[in-house]
Amino acid sequence: xxxxxxxxxxxxxxxxxxxxxxxxxxxxxxxxxxxxxxxxxxxxxxxxxxxxxxxxxxxxxxxxxxxxxxxxxxxxxxxxxxxxxxxxxxxxxxxxxxxxxxxxxxxxxxxxxxxxxxxxxxxxxxxxxxxxxxxxxxxxxxxxxxxxxxxxxxxxxxxxxxxxxxxxxxxxxxxxxxxxxxxxxxxxxxxxxxxxxxxxxxxxxxxxxxxxxxxxxxxxxxxxxxxxxxxxxxxxxxxxxxxxxxxxxxxxxxxxxxxxxxxxxxxxxxxxxxxxxxxxxxxxxxxxxxxxxxxxxxxxxxxxxxxxxxxxxxxxxxxxxxxxxxxxxxxxxxxxxxxxxxxxxxxxxxxxxxxxxxxxxxxxxxxxxxxxxxxxxxxxxxxxxxxxxxxxxxxxxxxxxxxxxxxxxxxxxxxxxxxxxxxxxxxxxxxxxxxxxxxxxxxxxxxxxxxxxxxxxxxxxxxxxxxxxxxxxxxxxxxxxxxxxxxxxxxxxxxxxxxxxxxxxxxxxxxxxxxxxxxxxxxxxxxxxxxxxxxxxxxxxxxxxxxxxxxxxxxxxxxxxxxxxxxxxxxxxxxxxxxxxxxxxxxxxxxxxxxxxxxxxxxxxxxxxxxxxxxxxxxxxxxxxxxxxxxxxxxxxxxxxxxxxxxxxxxxxxxxxxxxxxxxxxxxxxxxxxxxxxxxxxxxxxxxxxxxxxxxxxxxxxxxxxxxxxxxxxxxxxxxxxxxxxxxxxxxxxxxxxxxxxxxxxxxxxxxxxxxxxxxxxxxxxxxxxxxxxxxxxxxxxxxxxxxxxxxxxxxxxxxxxxxxxxxxxxxxxxxxxxxxxxxxx
Amino acid sequence: xxxxxxxxxxxxxxxxxxxxxxxxxxxxxxxxxxxxxxxxxxxxxxxxxxxxxxxxxxxxxxxxxxxxxxxxxxxxxxxxxxxxxxxxxxxxxxxxxxxxxxxxxxxxxxxxxxxxxxxxxxxxxxxxxxxxxxxxxxxxxxxxxxxxxxxxxxxxxxxxx
Numbered sequence: 001x002x003x004x005x006x007x008x009x010x011x012x013x014x015x016x017x018x019x020x021x022x023x024x025x026x027x028x029x030x031x032x033x034x035x036x037x038x039x040x041x042x043x044x045x046x047x048x049x050x051x052x053x054x055x056x057x058x059x060x061x062x063x064x065x066x067x068x069x070x071x072x073x074x075x076x077x078x079x080x081x082x083x084x085x086x087x088x089x090x091x092x093x094x095x096x097x098x099x100x101x102x103x104x105x106x107x108x109x110x111x112x113x114x115x116x117x118x119x120x121x122x123x124x125x126x127x128x129x130x131x132x133x134x135x136x137x138x139x140x141x142x143x144x145x146x147x148x149x150x151x152x153x154x155x156x157x158x159x160x161x162x163x164x165x166x167x168x169x170x171x172x173x174x175x176x177x178x179x180x181x182x183x184x185x186x187x188x189x190x191x192x193x194x195x196x197x198x199x200x201x202x203x204x205x206x207x208x209x210x211x212x213x214x215x216x217x218x219x220x221x222x223x224x225x226x227x228x229x230x231x232x233x234x235x236x237x238x239x240x241x242x243x244x245x246x247x248x249x250x251x252x253x254x255x256x257x258x259x260x261x262x263x264x265x266x267x268x269x270x271x272x273x274x275x276x277x278x279x280x281x282x283x284x285x286x287x288x289x290x291x292x293x294x295x296x297x298x299x300x301x302x303x304x305x306x307x308x309x310x311x312x313x314x315x316x317x318x319x320x321x322x323x324x325x326x327x328x329x330x331x332x333x334x335x336x337x338x339x340x341x342x343x344x345x346x347x348x349x350x351x352x353x354x355x356x357x358x359x360x361x362x363x364x365x366x367x368x369x370x371x372x373x374x375x376x377x378x379x380x381x382x383x384x385x386x387x388x389x390x391x392x393x394x395x396x397x398x399x400x401x402x403x404x405x406x407x408x409x410x411x412x413x414x415x416x417x418x419x420x421x422x423x424x425x426x427x428x429x430x431x432x433x434x435x436x437x438x439x440x441x442x443x444x445x446x447x448x449x450x451x452x453x454x455x456x457x458x459x460x461x462x463x464x465x466x467x468x469x470x471x472x473x474x475x476x477x478x479x480x481x482x483x484x485x486x487x488x489x490x491x492x493x494x495x496x497x498x499x500x501x502x503x504x505x506x507x508x509x510x511x512x513x514x515x516x517x518x519x520x521x522x523x524x525x526x527x528x529x530x531x532x533x534x535x536x537x538x539x540x541x542x543x544x545x546x547x548x549x550x551x552x553x554x555x556x557x558x559x560x561x562x563x564x565x566x567x568x569x570x571x572x573x574x575x576x577x578x579x580x581x582x583x584x585x586x587x588x589x590x591x592x593x594x595x596x597x598x599x600x601x602x603x604x605x606x607x608x609x610x611x612x613x614x615x616x617x618x619x620x621x622x623x624x625x626x627x628x629x630x631x632x633x634x635x636x637x638x639x640x641x642x643x644x645x646x647x648x649x650x651x652x653x654x655x656x657x658x659x660x661x662x663x664x665x666x667x668x669x670x671x672x673x674x675x676x677x678x679x680x681x682x683x684x685x686x687x688x689x690x691x692x693x694x695x696x697x698x699x700x701x702x703x704x705x706x707x708x709x710x711x712x713x714x715x716x717x718x719x720x721x722x723x724x725x726x727x728x729x730x731x732x733x734x735x736x737x738x739x740x741x742x743x744x745x746x747x748x749x750x751x752x753x754x755x756x757x758x759x760x761x762x763x764x765x766x767x768x769x770x771x772x773x774x775x776x777x778x779x780x781x782x783x784x785x786x787x788x789x790x791x792x793x794x795x796x797x798x799x800x801x802x803x804x805x806x807x808x809x810x811x812x813x814x815x816x817x818x819x820x821x822x823x824x825x826x
Numbered sequence: 827x828x829x830x831x832x833x834x835x836x837x838x839x840x841x842x843x844x845x846x847x848x849x850x851x852x853x854x855x856x857x858x859x860x861x862x863x864x865x866x867x868x869x870x871x872x873x874x875x876x877x878x879x880x881x882x883x884x885x886x887x888x889x890x891x892x893x894x895x896x897x898x899x900x901x902x903x904x905x906x907x908x909x910x911x912x913x914x915x916x917x918x919x920x921x922x923x924x925x926x927x928x929x930x931x932x933x934x935x936x937x938x939x940x941x942x943x944x945x946x947x948x949x950x951x952x953x954x955x956x957x958x959x960x961x962x963x964x965x966x967x968x969x970x971x972x973x974x975x976x977x978x979x980x981x982x983x984x985x986x987x
Contacts, residue, residue, distance in 0.1 A: 031923035034931030035915065037866015037906035041932065044865040131860075132851060210870040210878060210966050211932045261868070261932030262966050294871040517929030517967050702926045706968060710929065713969030737875035737964065745957040745970040 020530035022765070025702035029521040029541065030259075039259035040544075042214040042231045043291045050216065051080040051127030053277065053290040054134035056141045057300060058116035058123055061370035061730020062151075062163060065115055066144035068124055073137040078129035081284045082141070083276060085111040085123060091279055092245045095271065099341045100485045103174035103366075106166045108336045110245070110275035116145070117165050117335035118370050119732055120299030125276050127288050150370040150730040154332035155308055157367035165335060165368045174333060174366040175341035175484060179348065179658055181423035182359030184315075187323035191315030194824040195396045202384045203801035204306040204332070205722040206377045207714050208742060209516070211261020212292035213270050213301060217277040221285065226278050227254045232270050233263040233514050234557035235547060237339075241271040246278060251547075253278075258544035260516035264714070265376030266302045267516070268559060269338040298735045302375030303724050305343050306332040307384040314392055315359075320402045320410050324352075324359030324423075325392060331366040331384075334373040341366050343374070345480045346381035349473035349662045350774070351424045353389030354433050355411040358423050370730040376559060378714055379472075383775030386470045387800050390779035394466070394786060395796060399823050404467060404783065405441065409434050412469075419761065425659040426473075429696075429768070430758040431668045433469060436692040440467070440672035443690030443752040452674070461676040463687075464788025468671040468715070468779030472695070474561035474769020475664035477650040483658045492650045493664075494553040495566035499528060499574040500641035501582065503625040505603065505618030507532060509541040509574075510549050512556035513567050518771060519703045520563060524571045526699055527765070531575040532582075533600035534617075553645055561769030564699065565665055568765055569646030577642035585624065585638050586615045588631075649762070665760045665768035667695035671712065673780035677788045682808025684785065686716065686749040693753070695770035696760045705753050707771040712751055715777020717743045723801050789814065796821050835899035839864065840908040848895045855879040857895035858905060866906040866935045870964065877963030880936035881905045887943035889962070906935035909942070917985045918942060918977070924986055927976035929967035937963045941977045951981055 033039050070082040094107040107113070112121045124141050128134040149163040156162055157172040165172055188194065215230035232238045235255035243250050260267070273290065281288045292301065312327040333340040344366050351360055379386075397407045413420050415432035422428065445452070449465055456463035479491030496512040509524050521543060525536035532539075542549070545556075555566075583595035586605030590613050592598055598605050604614040623631070624640045631638075653660025674688035691712045698704045721741040725733045734740035759766030778800050785807060786797040793814030799806065810817055836845045839862060846861055858864050858881065869891060870876035879890040882904040909916035918941050921927070928934040937960060944951055944959035951959065956977045957970070965973060979985060 025926075028923060028926065030931065031928065032915075034928055034934055035906075035919035035922050035938065036910050037864070037935045039866075039931050041865075041868070043859075043869070046863075130849075131856065132849065207966065209930075209932075210876060210964060211868070211930070212870070259931060261870075262930045264966070291869075294873065294876075517931070519929070706926045706929055706972060709969035709971045710967045714966075736873045737871045738873050742964055742966065743969075744961045744964065745974065746961045748970050751969060751971050 021526040021536055022530050022699045025700055026522065026526060026536050028519055029525060030519060034259070041211055041259050041261050042216065042229060042257065045216045045229045047216060047218065047287040049286055051284055051286050051288045052131045052134045053125055053127050053280065053288050054138040055122040055296065056124040056126065056138045056143065057296065058112065058119060058121040060116060060145050060147050061119050062148040062165070063116050063145035064148060065112065065123060066146050069142040070124060072142065073126055073140040076133065076137050076140060078133045079137045080127045080286065081280070082124055082126040083111065083280050083283060085109065085113040088276065088279065089113045092275060093247065095241050095245050097337065098481065098485060098488065099175045099337060102169040102171050103337055103341055105169040106337055107168050108338065110272045110279070118372050119730055120296065120372060121335065122276070122300060125280060127280055127284060152369055152371065152726050152728060152730050154306060154330050154367050154369055157369055165370065172368045174337050174368060175344050176365035177344070179360065179362045179364060181351070182324055184324055184326050184359045184361040187315045187359035188313065191323060192318040192826050193316045193400060195314040195316060195399055196822045196824065197312040197395055198820040199798060200309040200312065200388060200391055201799045202307040202387055203799060204303055204724040205718045206266055206302060206304045206724065207264035208297065208740065209262030209264055209266055212294055212297045213267055213273065214291040215274055215277055216287060216289045217274070217281045218287040219278065219281040225252045225254065226281065227256060228274060229256045230270065230274060231257055231260045231263070231267055232274065233260065233267040233516060234559050235514065235545065236552065236554050236556045237268060238271045238274060242275055245275055255545065255547045257514055260514060263516040264378040265380055265559060269302050269373070269375035295736050298740060299732050300372060302377065303334060303372045304377030305374045305381060305384060309388050312392065314396055316396055316400065320400065320407045322355065322357055322396065322411050324357040326361040328363045332369050333366055334371045335368060336373040338373050339375050341484050342481060343381040345483050347385035348424055349426055350382045350386055350471045351422050351426065353386055354413060354469045354471060355389065356413050360423055371726055372724070372732070378711065379772045379775045382473060386774045387779050390468055391782065394783045395821060398786060398796065399821060405437065408437060408467065408469060425653065425661055426663065427661045428666045429760045429762050431666065431694055432756060432758055433668060433670065435756060436668055436670040436694055437467065437469065439754045440670045440690045440692045443754055444672045444674050444688045456676050462679055462788040462792060464675050464677065464784040464786065466673045466780040466783025466787055468776030468783065470669045470774025470776045470779065472561050472667040472669060472770050472772050472774055473663035474667065475565045475648050476560050476562070477662050478555065479650060479652040479660065480662045482655055483653055486655050491652045492647060493555050493566060494645050494647050495556055495570045496551050496553045496643065496645050497570035497574045498551045498641065498643045499571070499578045501578060501617055501621045503621050505616060505621045507534060507539045509539060509571065510551040511541065511567060512545070512552035512570065513563060514545045514558045516558060518558060518563060519700065520567060523568065523699050523703065527568050527571050528575045531572065531579050534603050538603065551643065561772045563769065564767035565763050565769050566646050566648065568699070568767060569763065570644050572764060573644030573646055574642045577644055578640060581638045581640055581642065582620050585620055585635060588635060589615055664762050665696065667693065667768040667770040669693050669773050669776045671776035671780040673784045675781065675784040675788055677785065677807060679792050679811055682804045682811055684804065684807060689749045690752040690754065691776070692755065693770065694756045694758050696768040697757055697766035698755070699765070699767060701755070704755070704770060708753055708773070709751055711771065711773030712777045713743055713748060715773065715775050716748065716781065718800065719778045719781035719802060721747070721803065794818060833896050835896055837898050838902045840905060850894065850896055852895045853891050854893040854895045854898050855890040858890055864905050864907055868932055868935060870932065875964065877940065878933050878936045880939045880963060882939055882943060887940050906938055909938060917980045921976040921980045921985045925972045925976035925979060927968060927972040933963055933965045937965065937973060944977070945981060949981060953978065
């Protein structure tokens with residue numbers, strides 16, 4: 001088959017994996033319903049008399065709204081009502097902004113108020129008896145626009161004559177600041193060579209989950225409470241944004257989801273649409289149902305951040321040791337800052353990439369443009385930065401004629417240096433990058449690469465090899481937000497789980513997370529069963545999320561590679577509490593000396609010294625829940641219903657120095673890619689590909705490998721096919737799956753995988769968050785193309801997105817890219 | 827004369843005949859999902875690219891968002907809900923689970939129907955033929971690696987009971 005699983009044994013210094021279900025690829029609990037079409041996704045939720053919703057969206061990238069007339073729409077039989085921006089402005093407050101001035105002055109509402117700022121900006125919303133009728137009604141809404149000049153290019157957004165999107169802010173700047181760690185000037189003075197790169201561009205794309213965003217929203221007049229059946233993946237954040245805007249309390253917004261059809265970060269920032277639905281449900285006094293159209297997701301929902309790196313300087317010693325870098329970064333967050341400016345700090349979780357670079361200076365700024373607003377996207381903000389570090393490594397190697405493998409090994413942080421503190425105070429917990437790289441190279445047959453190169457040459461092709469080495473930093477310290485805005489009151493992180501033993505002895509687990517394919521039911525059941533001495537089949541993990549289960553906290557959700565740490569930390573914490581209560585109960589019932597004399601095994605609480613004396617879990621559940629008369633007072637706190645909040649050990653970072661540990665775990669991904677380029681056309685093919693992953697102890701290796709496949713596919717899609725491309729008028733040219741090509745089965749190369757396990761010393765299970773990857777697919781393709789083009793003009797790859805026509809440009813005019821790079825010899 | 831905007835149709839879905847008055851513009855996928863309540867068939871795009879809505883219509887794999895419901899008048903349709911028999915998973919369903927060929931599960935019903943269509947017509951497909959058969963079905967989670975493996979396993983008879 002196409003996949004080679006080269007998983008190796010754990011390194012010697014690592015403890016043997018624990019015995020039990022953790023570490024085994026047990027059958028997935030979610031599959032039985034999903035393969036039979038019995039999942040419940042948001043569009044599957046039904047209510048009587050529901051109003052189907054359609055958003056009316058701007059055809060202009062930037063325009064004043066002179067008038068909106070919904071009367072023709074309302075006259076259509078079967079149309080229930082509409083809502084426009086002016087009503088939203090009266091009924092809600094603008095969403096809370098995370099930035100300091102000028103970004104904090106941005107006024108962002110659920111619908112556009114006064115003007116539209118991107119193609120697809122919603123100006124009105126209508127509800128009707130059927131989906132089709134809602135669309136008809138939306139077409140009858142008459143909007144008078146007065147078009148305004150547009151800003152598409154982030155590098156032009158701060159020009160004096162640039163149109164300003166948000167007059168309240170008075171500028172297109174959202175946030176800016178300098179990051180300075182180590183001593184860059186001294187590093188520059190000590191360098192034997194300085195490599196300068198004029199401009200690098202990370203392209204705009206998104207992971208485009210197959211299920212679009214959606215919600216069914218009900219309003220209960222009697223309790224003034226909304227229930228949102230929504231596929232939002234971070235309800236904690238949504239509620240923080242929505243409660244103040246709607247002038248209501250957190251508990252009045254009940255979030256419910258079961259199955260979510262992929263999210264990848266793109267379903268975090270749906271709070272504007274959800275507020276519009278809340279207002280509409282209340283106004284019409286009926287449930288309203290919205291399922292976003294694919295075209296609307298592309299034009300009006302979350303995009304990944306575009307970023308430009310300018311005036312890059314890299315001091316290098318004669319032997320290839322790199323001392324750090326200096327650059328300017330301009331991040332484009334589109335028309336509104338909805339999760340931003342968090343992207344202005346999140347990259348700093350991986351400041352030096354995988355390298356021992358101690359001297360870093362970045363002048364970072366973020367700007368608004370007339371494009372769809374950005375939000376987190378698999379690898380959020382770190383991917384852009386890691387692409388930069390990998391481009392720096394490969395451009396330096398190329399210019400100084402150093403081997404890309406050797407320069408990496410020379411500059412990689414070493415396994416024996418772990419845990420390693422980066423220049424800005426992040427602590428890389430564990431890892432062995434060089435070993436992962438060797439594995440990846442073995443998987444692509446690097447030892448015989450020169451013969452392959454000659455073989456390709458004999459067929460008229462240019463062969464290139466590229467490496468992408470990345471980190472997936474997981475479990476955020478939200479205190480990093482205070483490095484952007486010292487007044488923000490967020491820090492640390494948390495996740496919740498509840499585990500109970502029910503009346504007939506059923507083990508029931510409730511999570512605070514909102515999984516979208518990450519198999520939380522399965523993985524949680526493995527951890528619970530090992531602690532309670534049962535099997536995963538005996539453990540019922542509730543599917544999905546419901547904030548009325550009271551098993552969530554402020555940061556609950558599924559995002560940012562953290563379930564294996566925060567989610568499982570909460571699950572194991574709650575299960576340990578339950579196990580302790582069962583032992584205490586059984587000790588009393590069985591007349592043992594104390595809880596330590598009890599072991600849990602096979603669904604029984606047994607006397608350690610006499611396993612024949614055993615209390616079945618069914619009896620434990622029945623006694624506490626339904627037959628508790630006469631229990632001694634020392635068991636008063638035994639409820640067999642245990643809630644635990646996992647909280648990672650974080651401090652608030654030092655705001656002056658912008659210094660501190662921003663994430664708890666750092667999983668490693670090393671990818672190696674072999675391409676063959678047709679020099680006549682620029683068409684290239686990935687002929688070999690390997691992805692080696694190290695996420696510490698793997699609870700379920702098959703699920704981990706599946707995440708590695710998916711992250712690699714997203715990287716390759718972004719590298720080769722996927723781009724949100726705008727014309728000069730701010731019109732999106734790739735607004736559906738015709739124009740925005742995501743990889744199909746024939747586009748994907750065979751993927752070889754390998755893994756090592758470097759357990760995290762900072763987590764109880766030795767696990768690390770994983771799943772996002774760091775965009776290694778993008779980096780390895782860029783590097784492979786650059787390597788392949790060496791004999792055909794030595795072009796430099798300076799863009800993250802390289803469709804065939806761009807490779808053809810590099811072949812035709814390599815000097816244009818070469819002119820962007822200069823080497824100063826000392 | 828007023829134009830006709832609706833029509834009475836009869837469609838056999840998963841062995842049961844359904845007669846409905848449908849709007850002429852109603853998409854087949856909305857008949858299946860909204861009128862018949864068979865929500866296993868999904869919608870992932872509005873241009874016919876993603877394949878989440880794939881069903882078998884008189885034995886042919888079709889994207890049910892690309893057909894009007896009235897075009898299915900008299901047809902026999904199979905959806906994902908037809909695959910399991912009396913609680914026993916179809917070999918493709920079992921293989922998808924065994925090989926971790928699904929994560930979020932949103933593309934899975936359409937992917938299974940395209941795979942069934944392939945194996946109904948080609949019992950021993952090559953890897954390339956498998957990839958061709960599912961190229962109209964987008965998966966954003968798996969990179970297709972395990973989906974291709976799962977379909978190949980069924981073709982080779984390597985499926986757990």
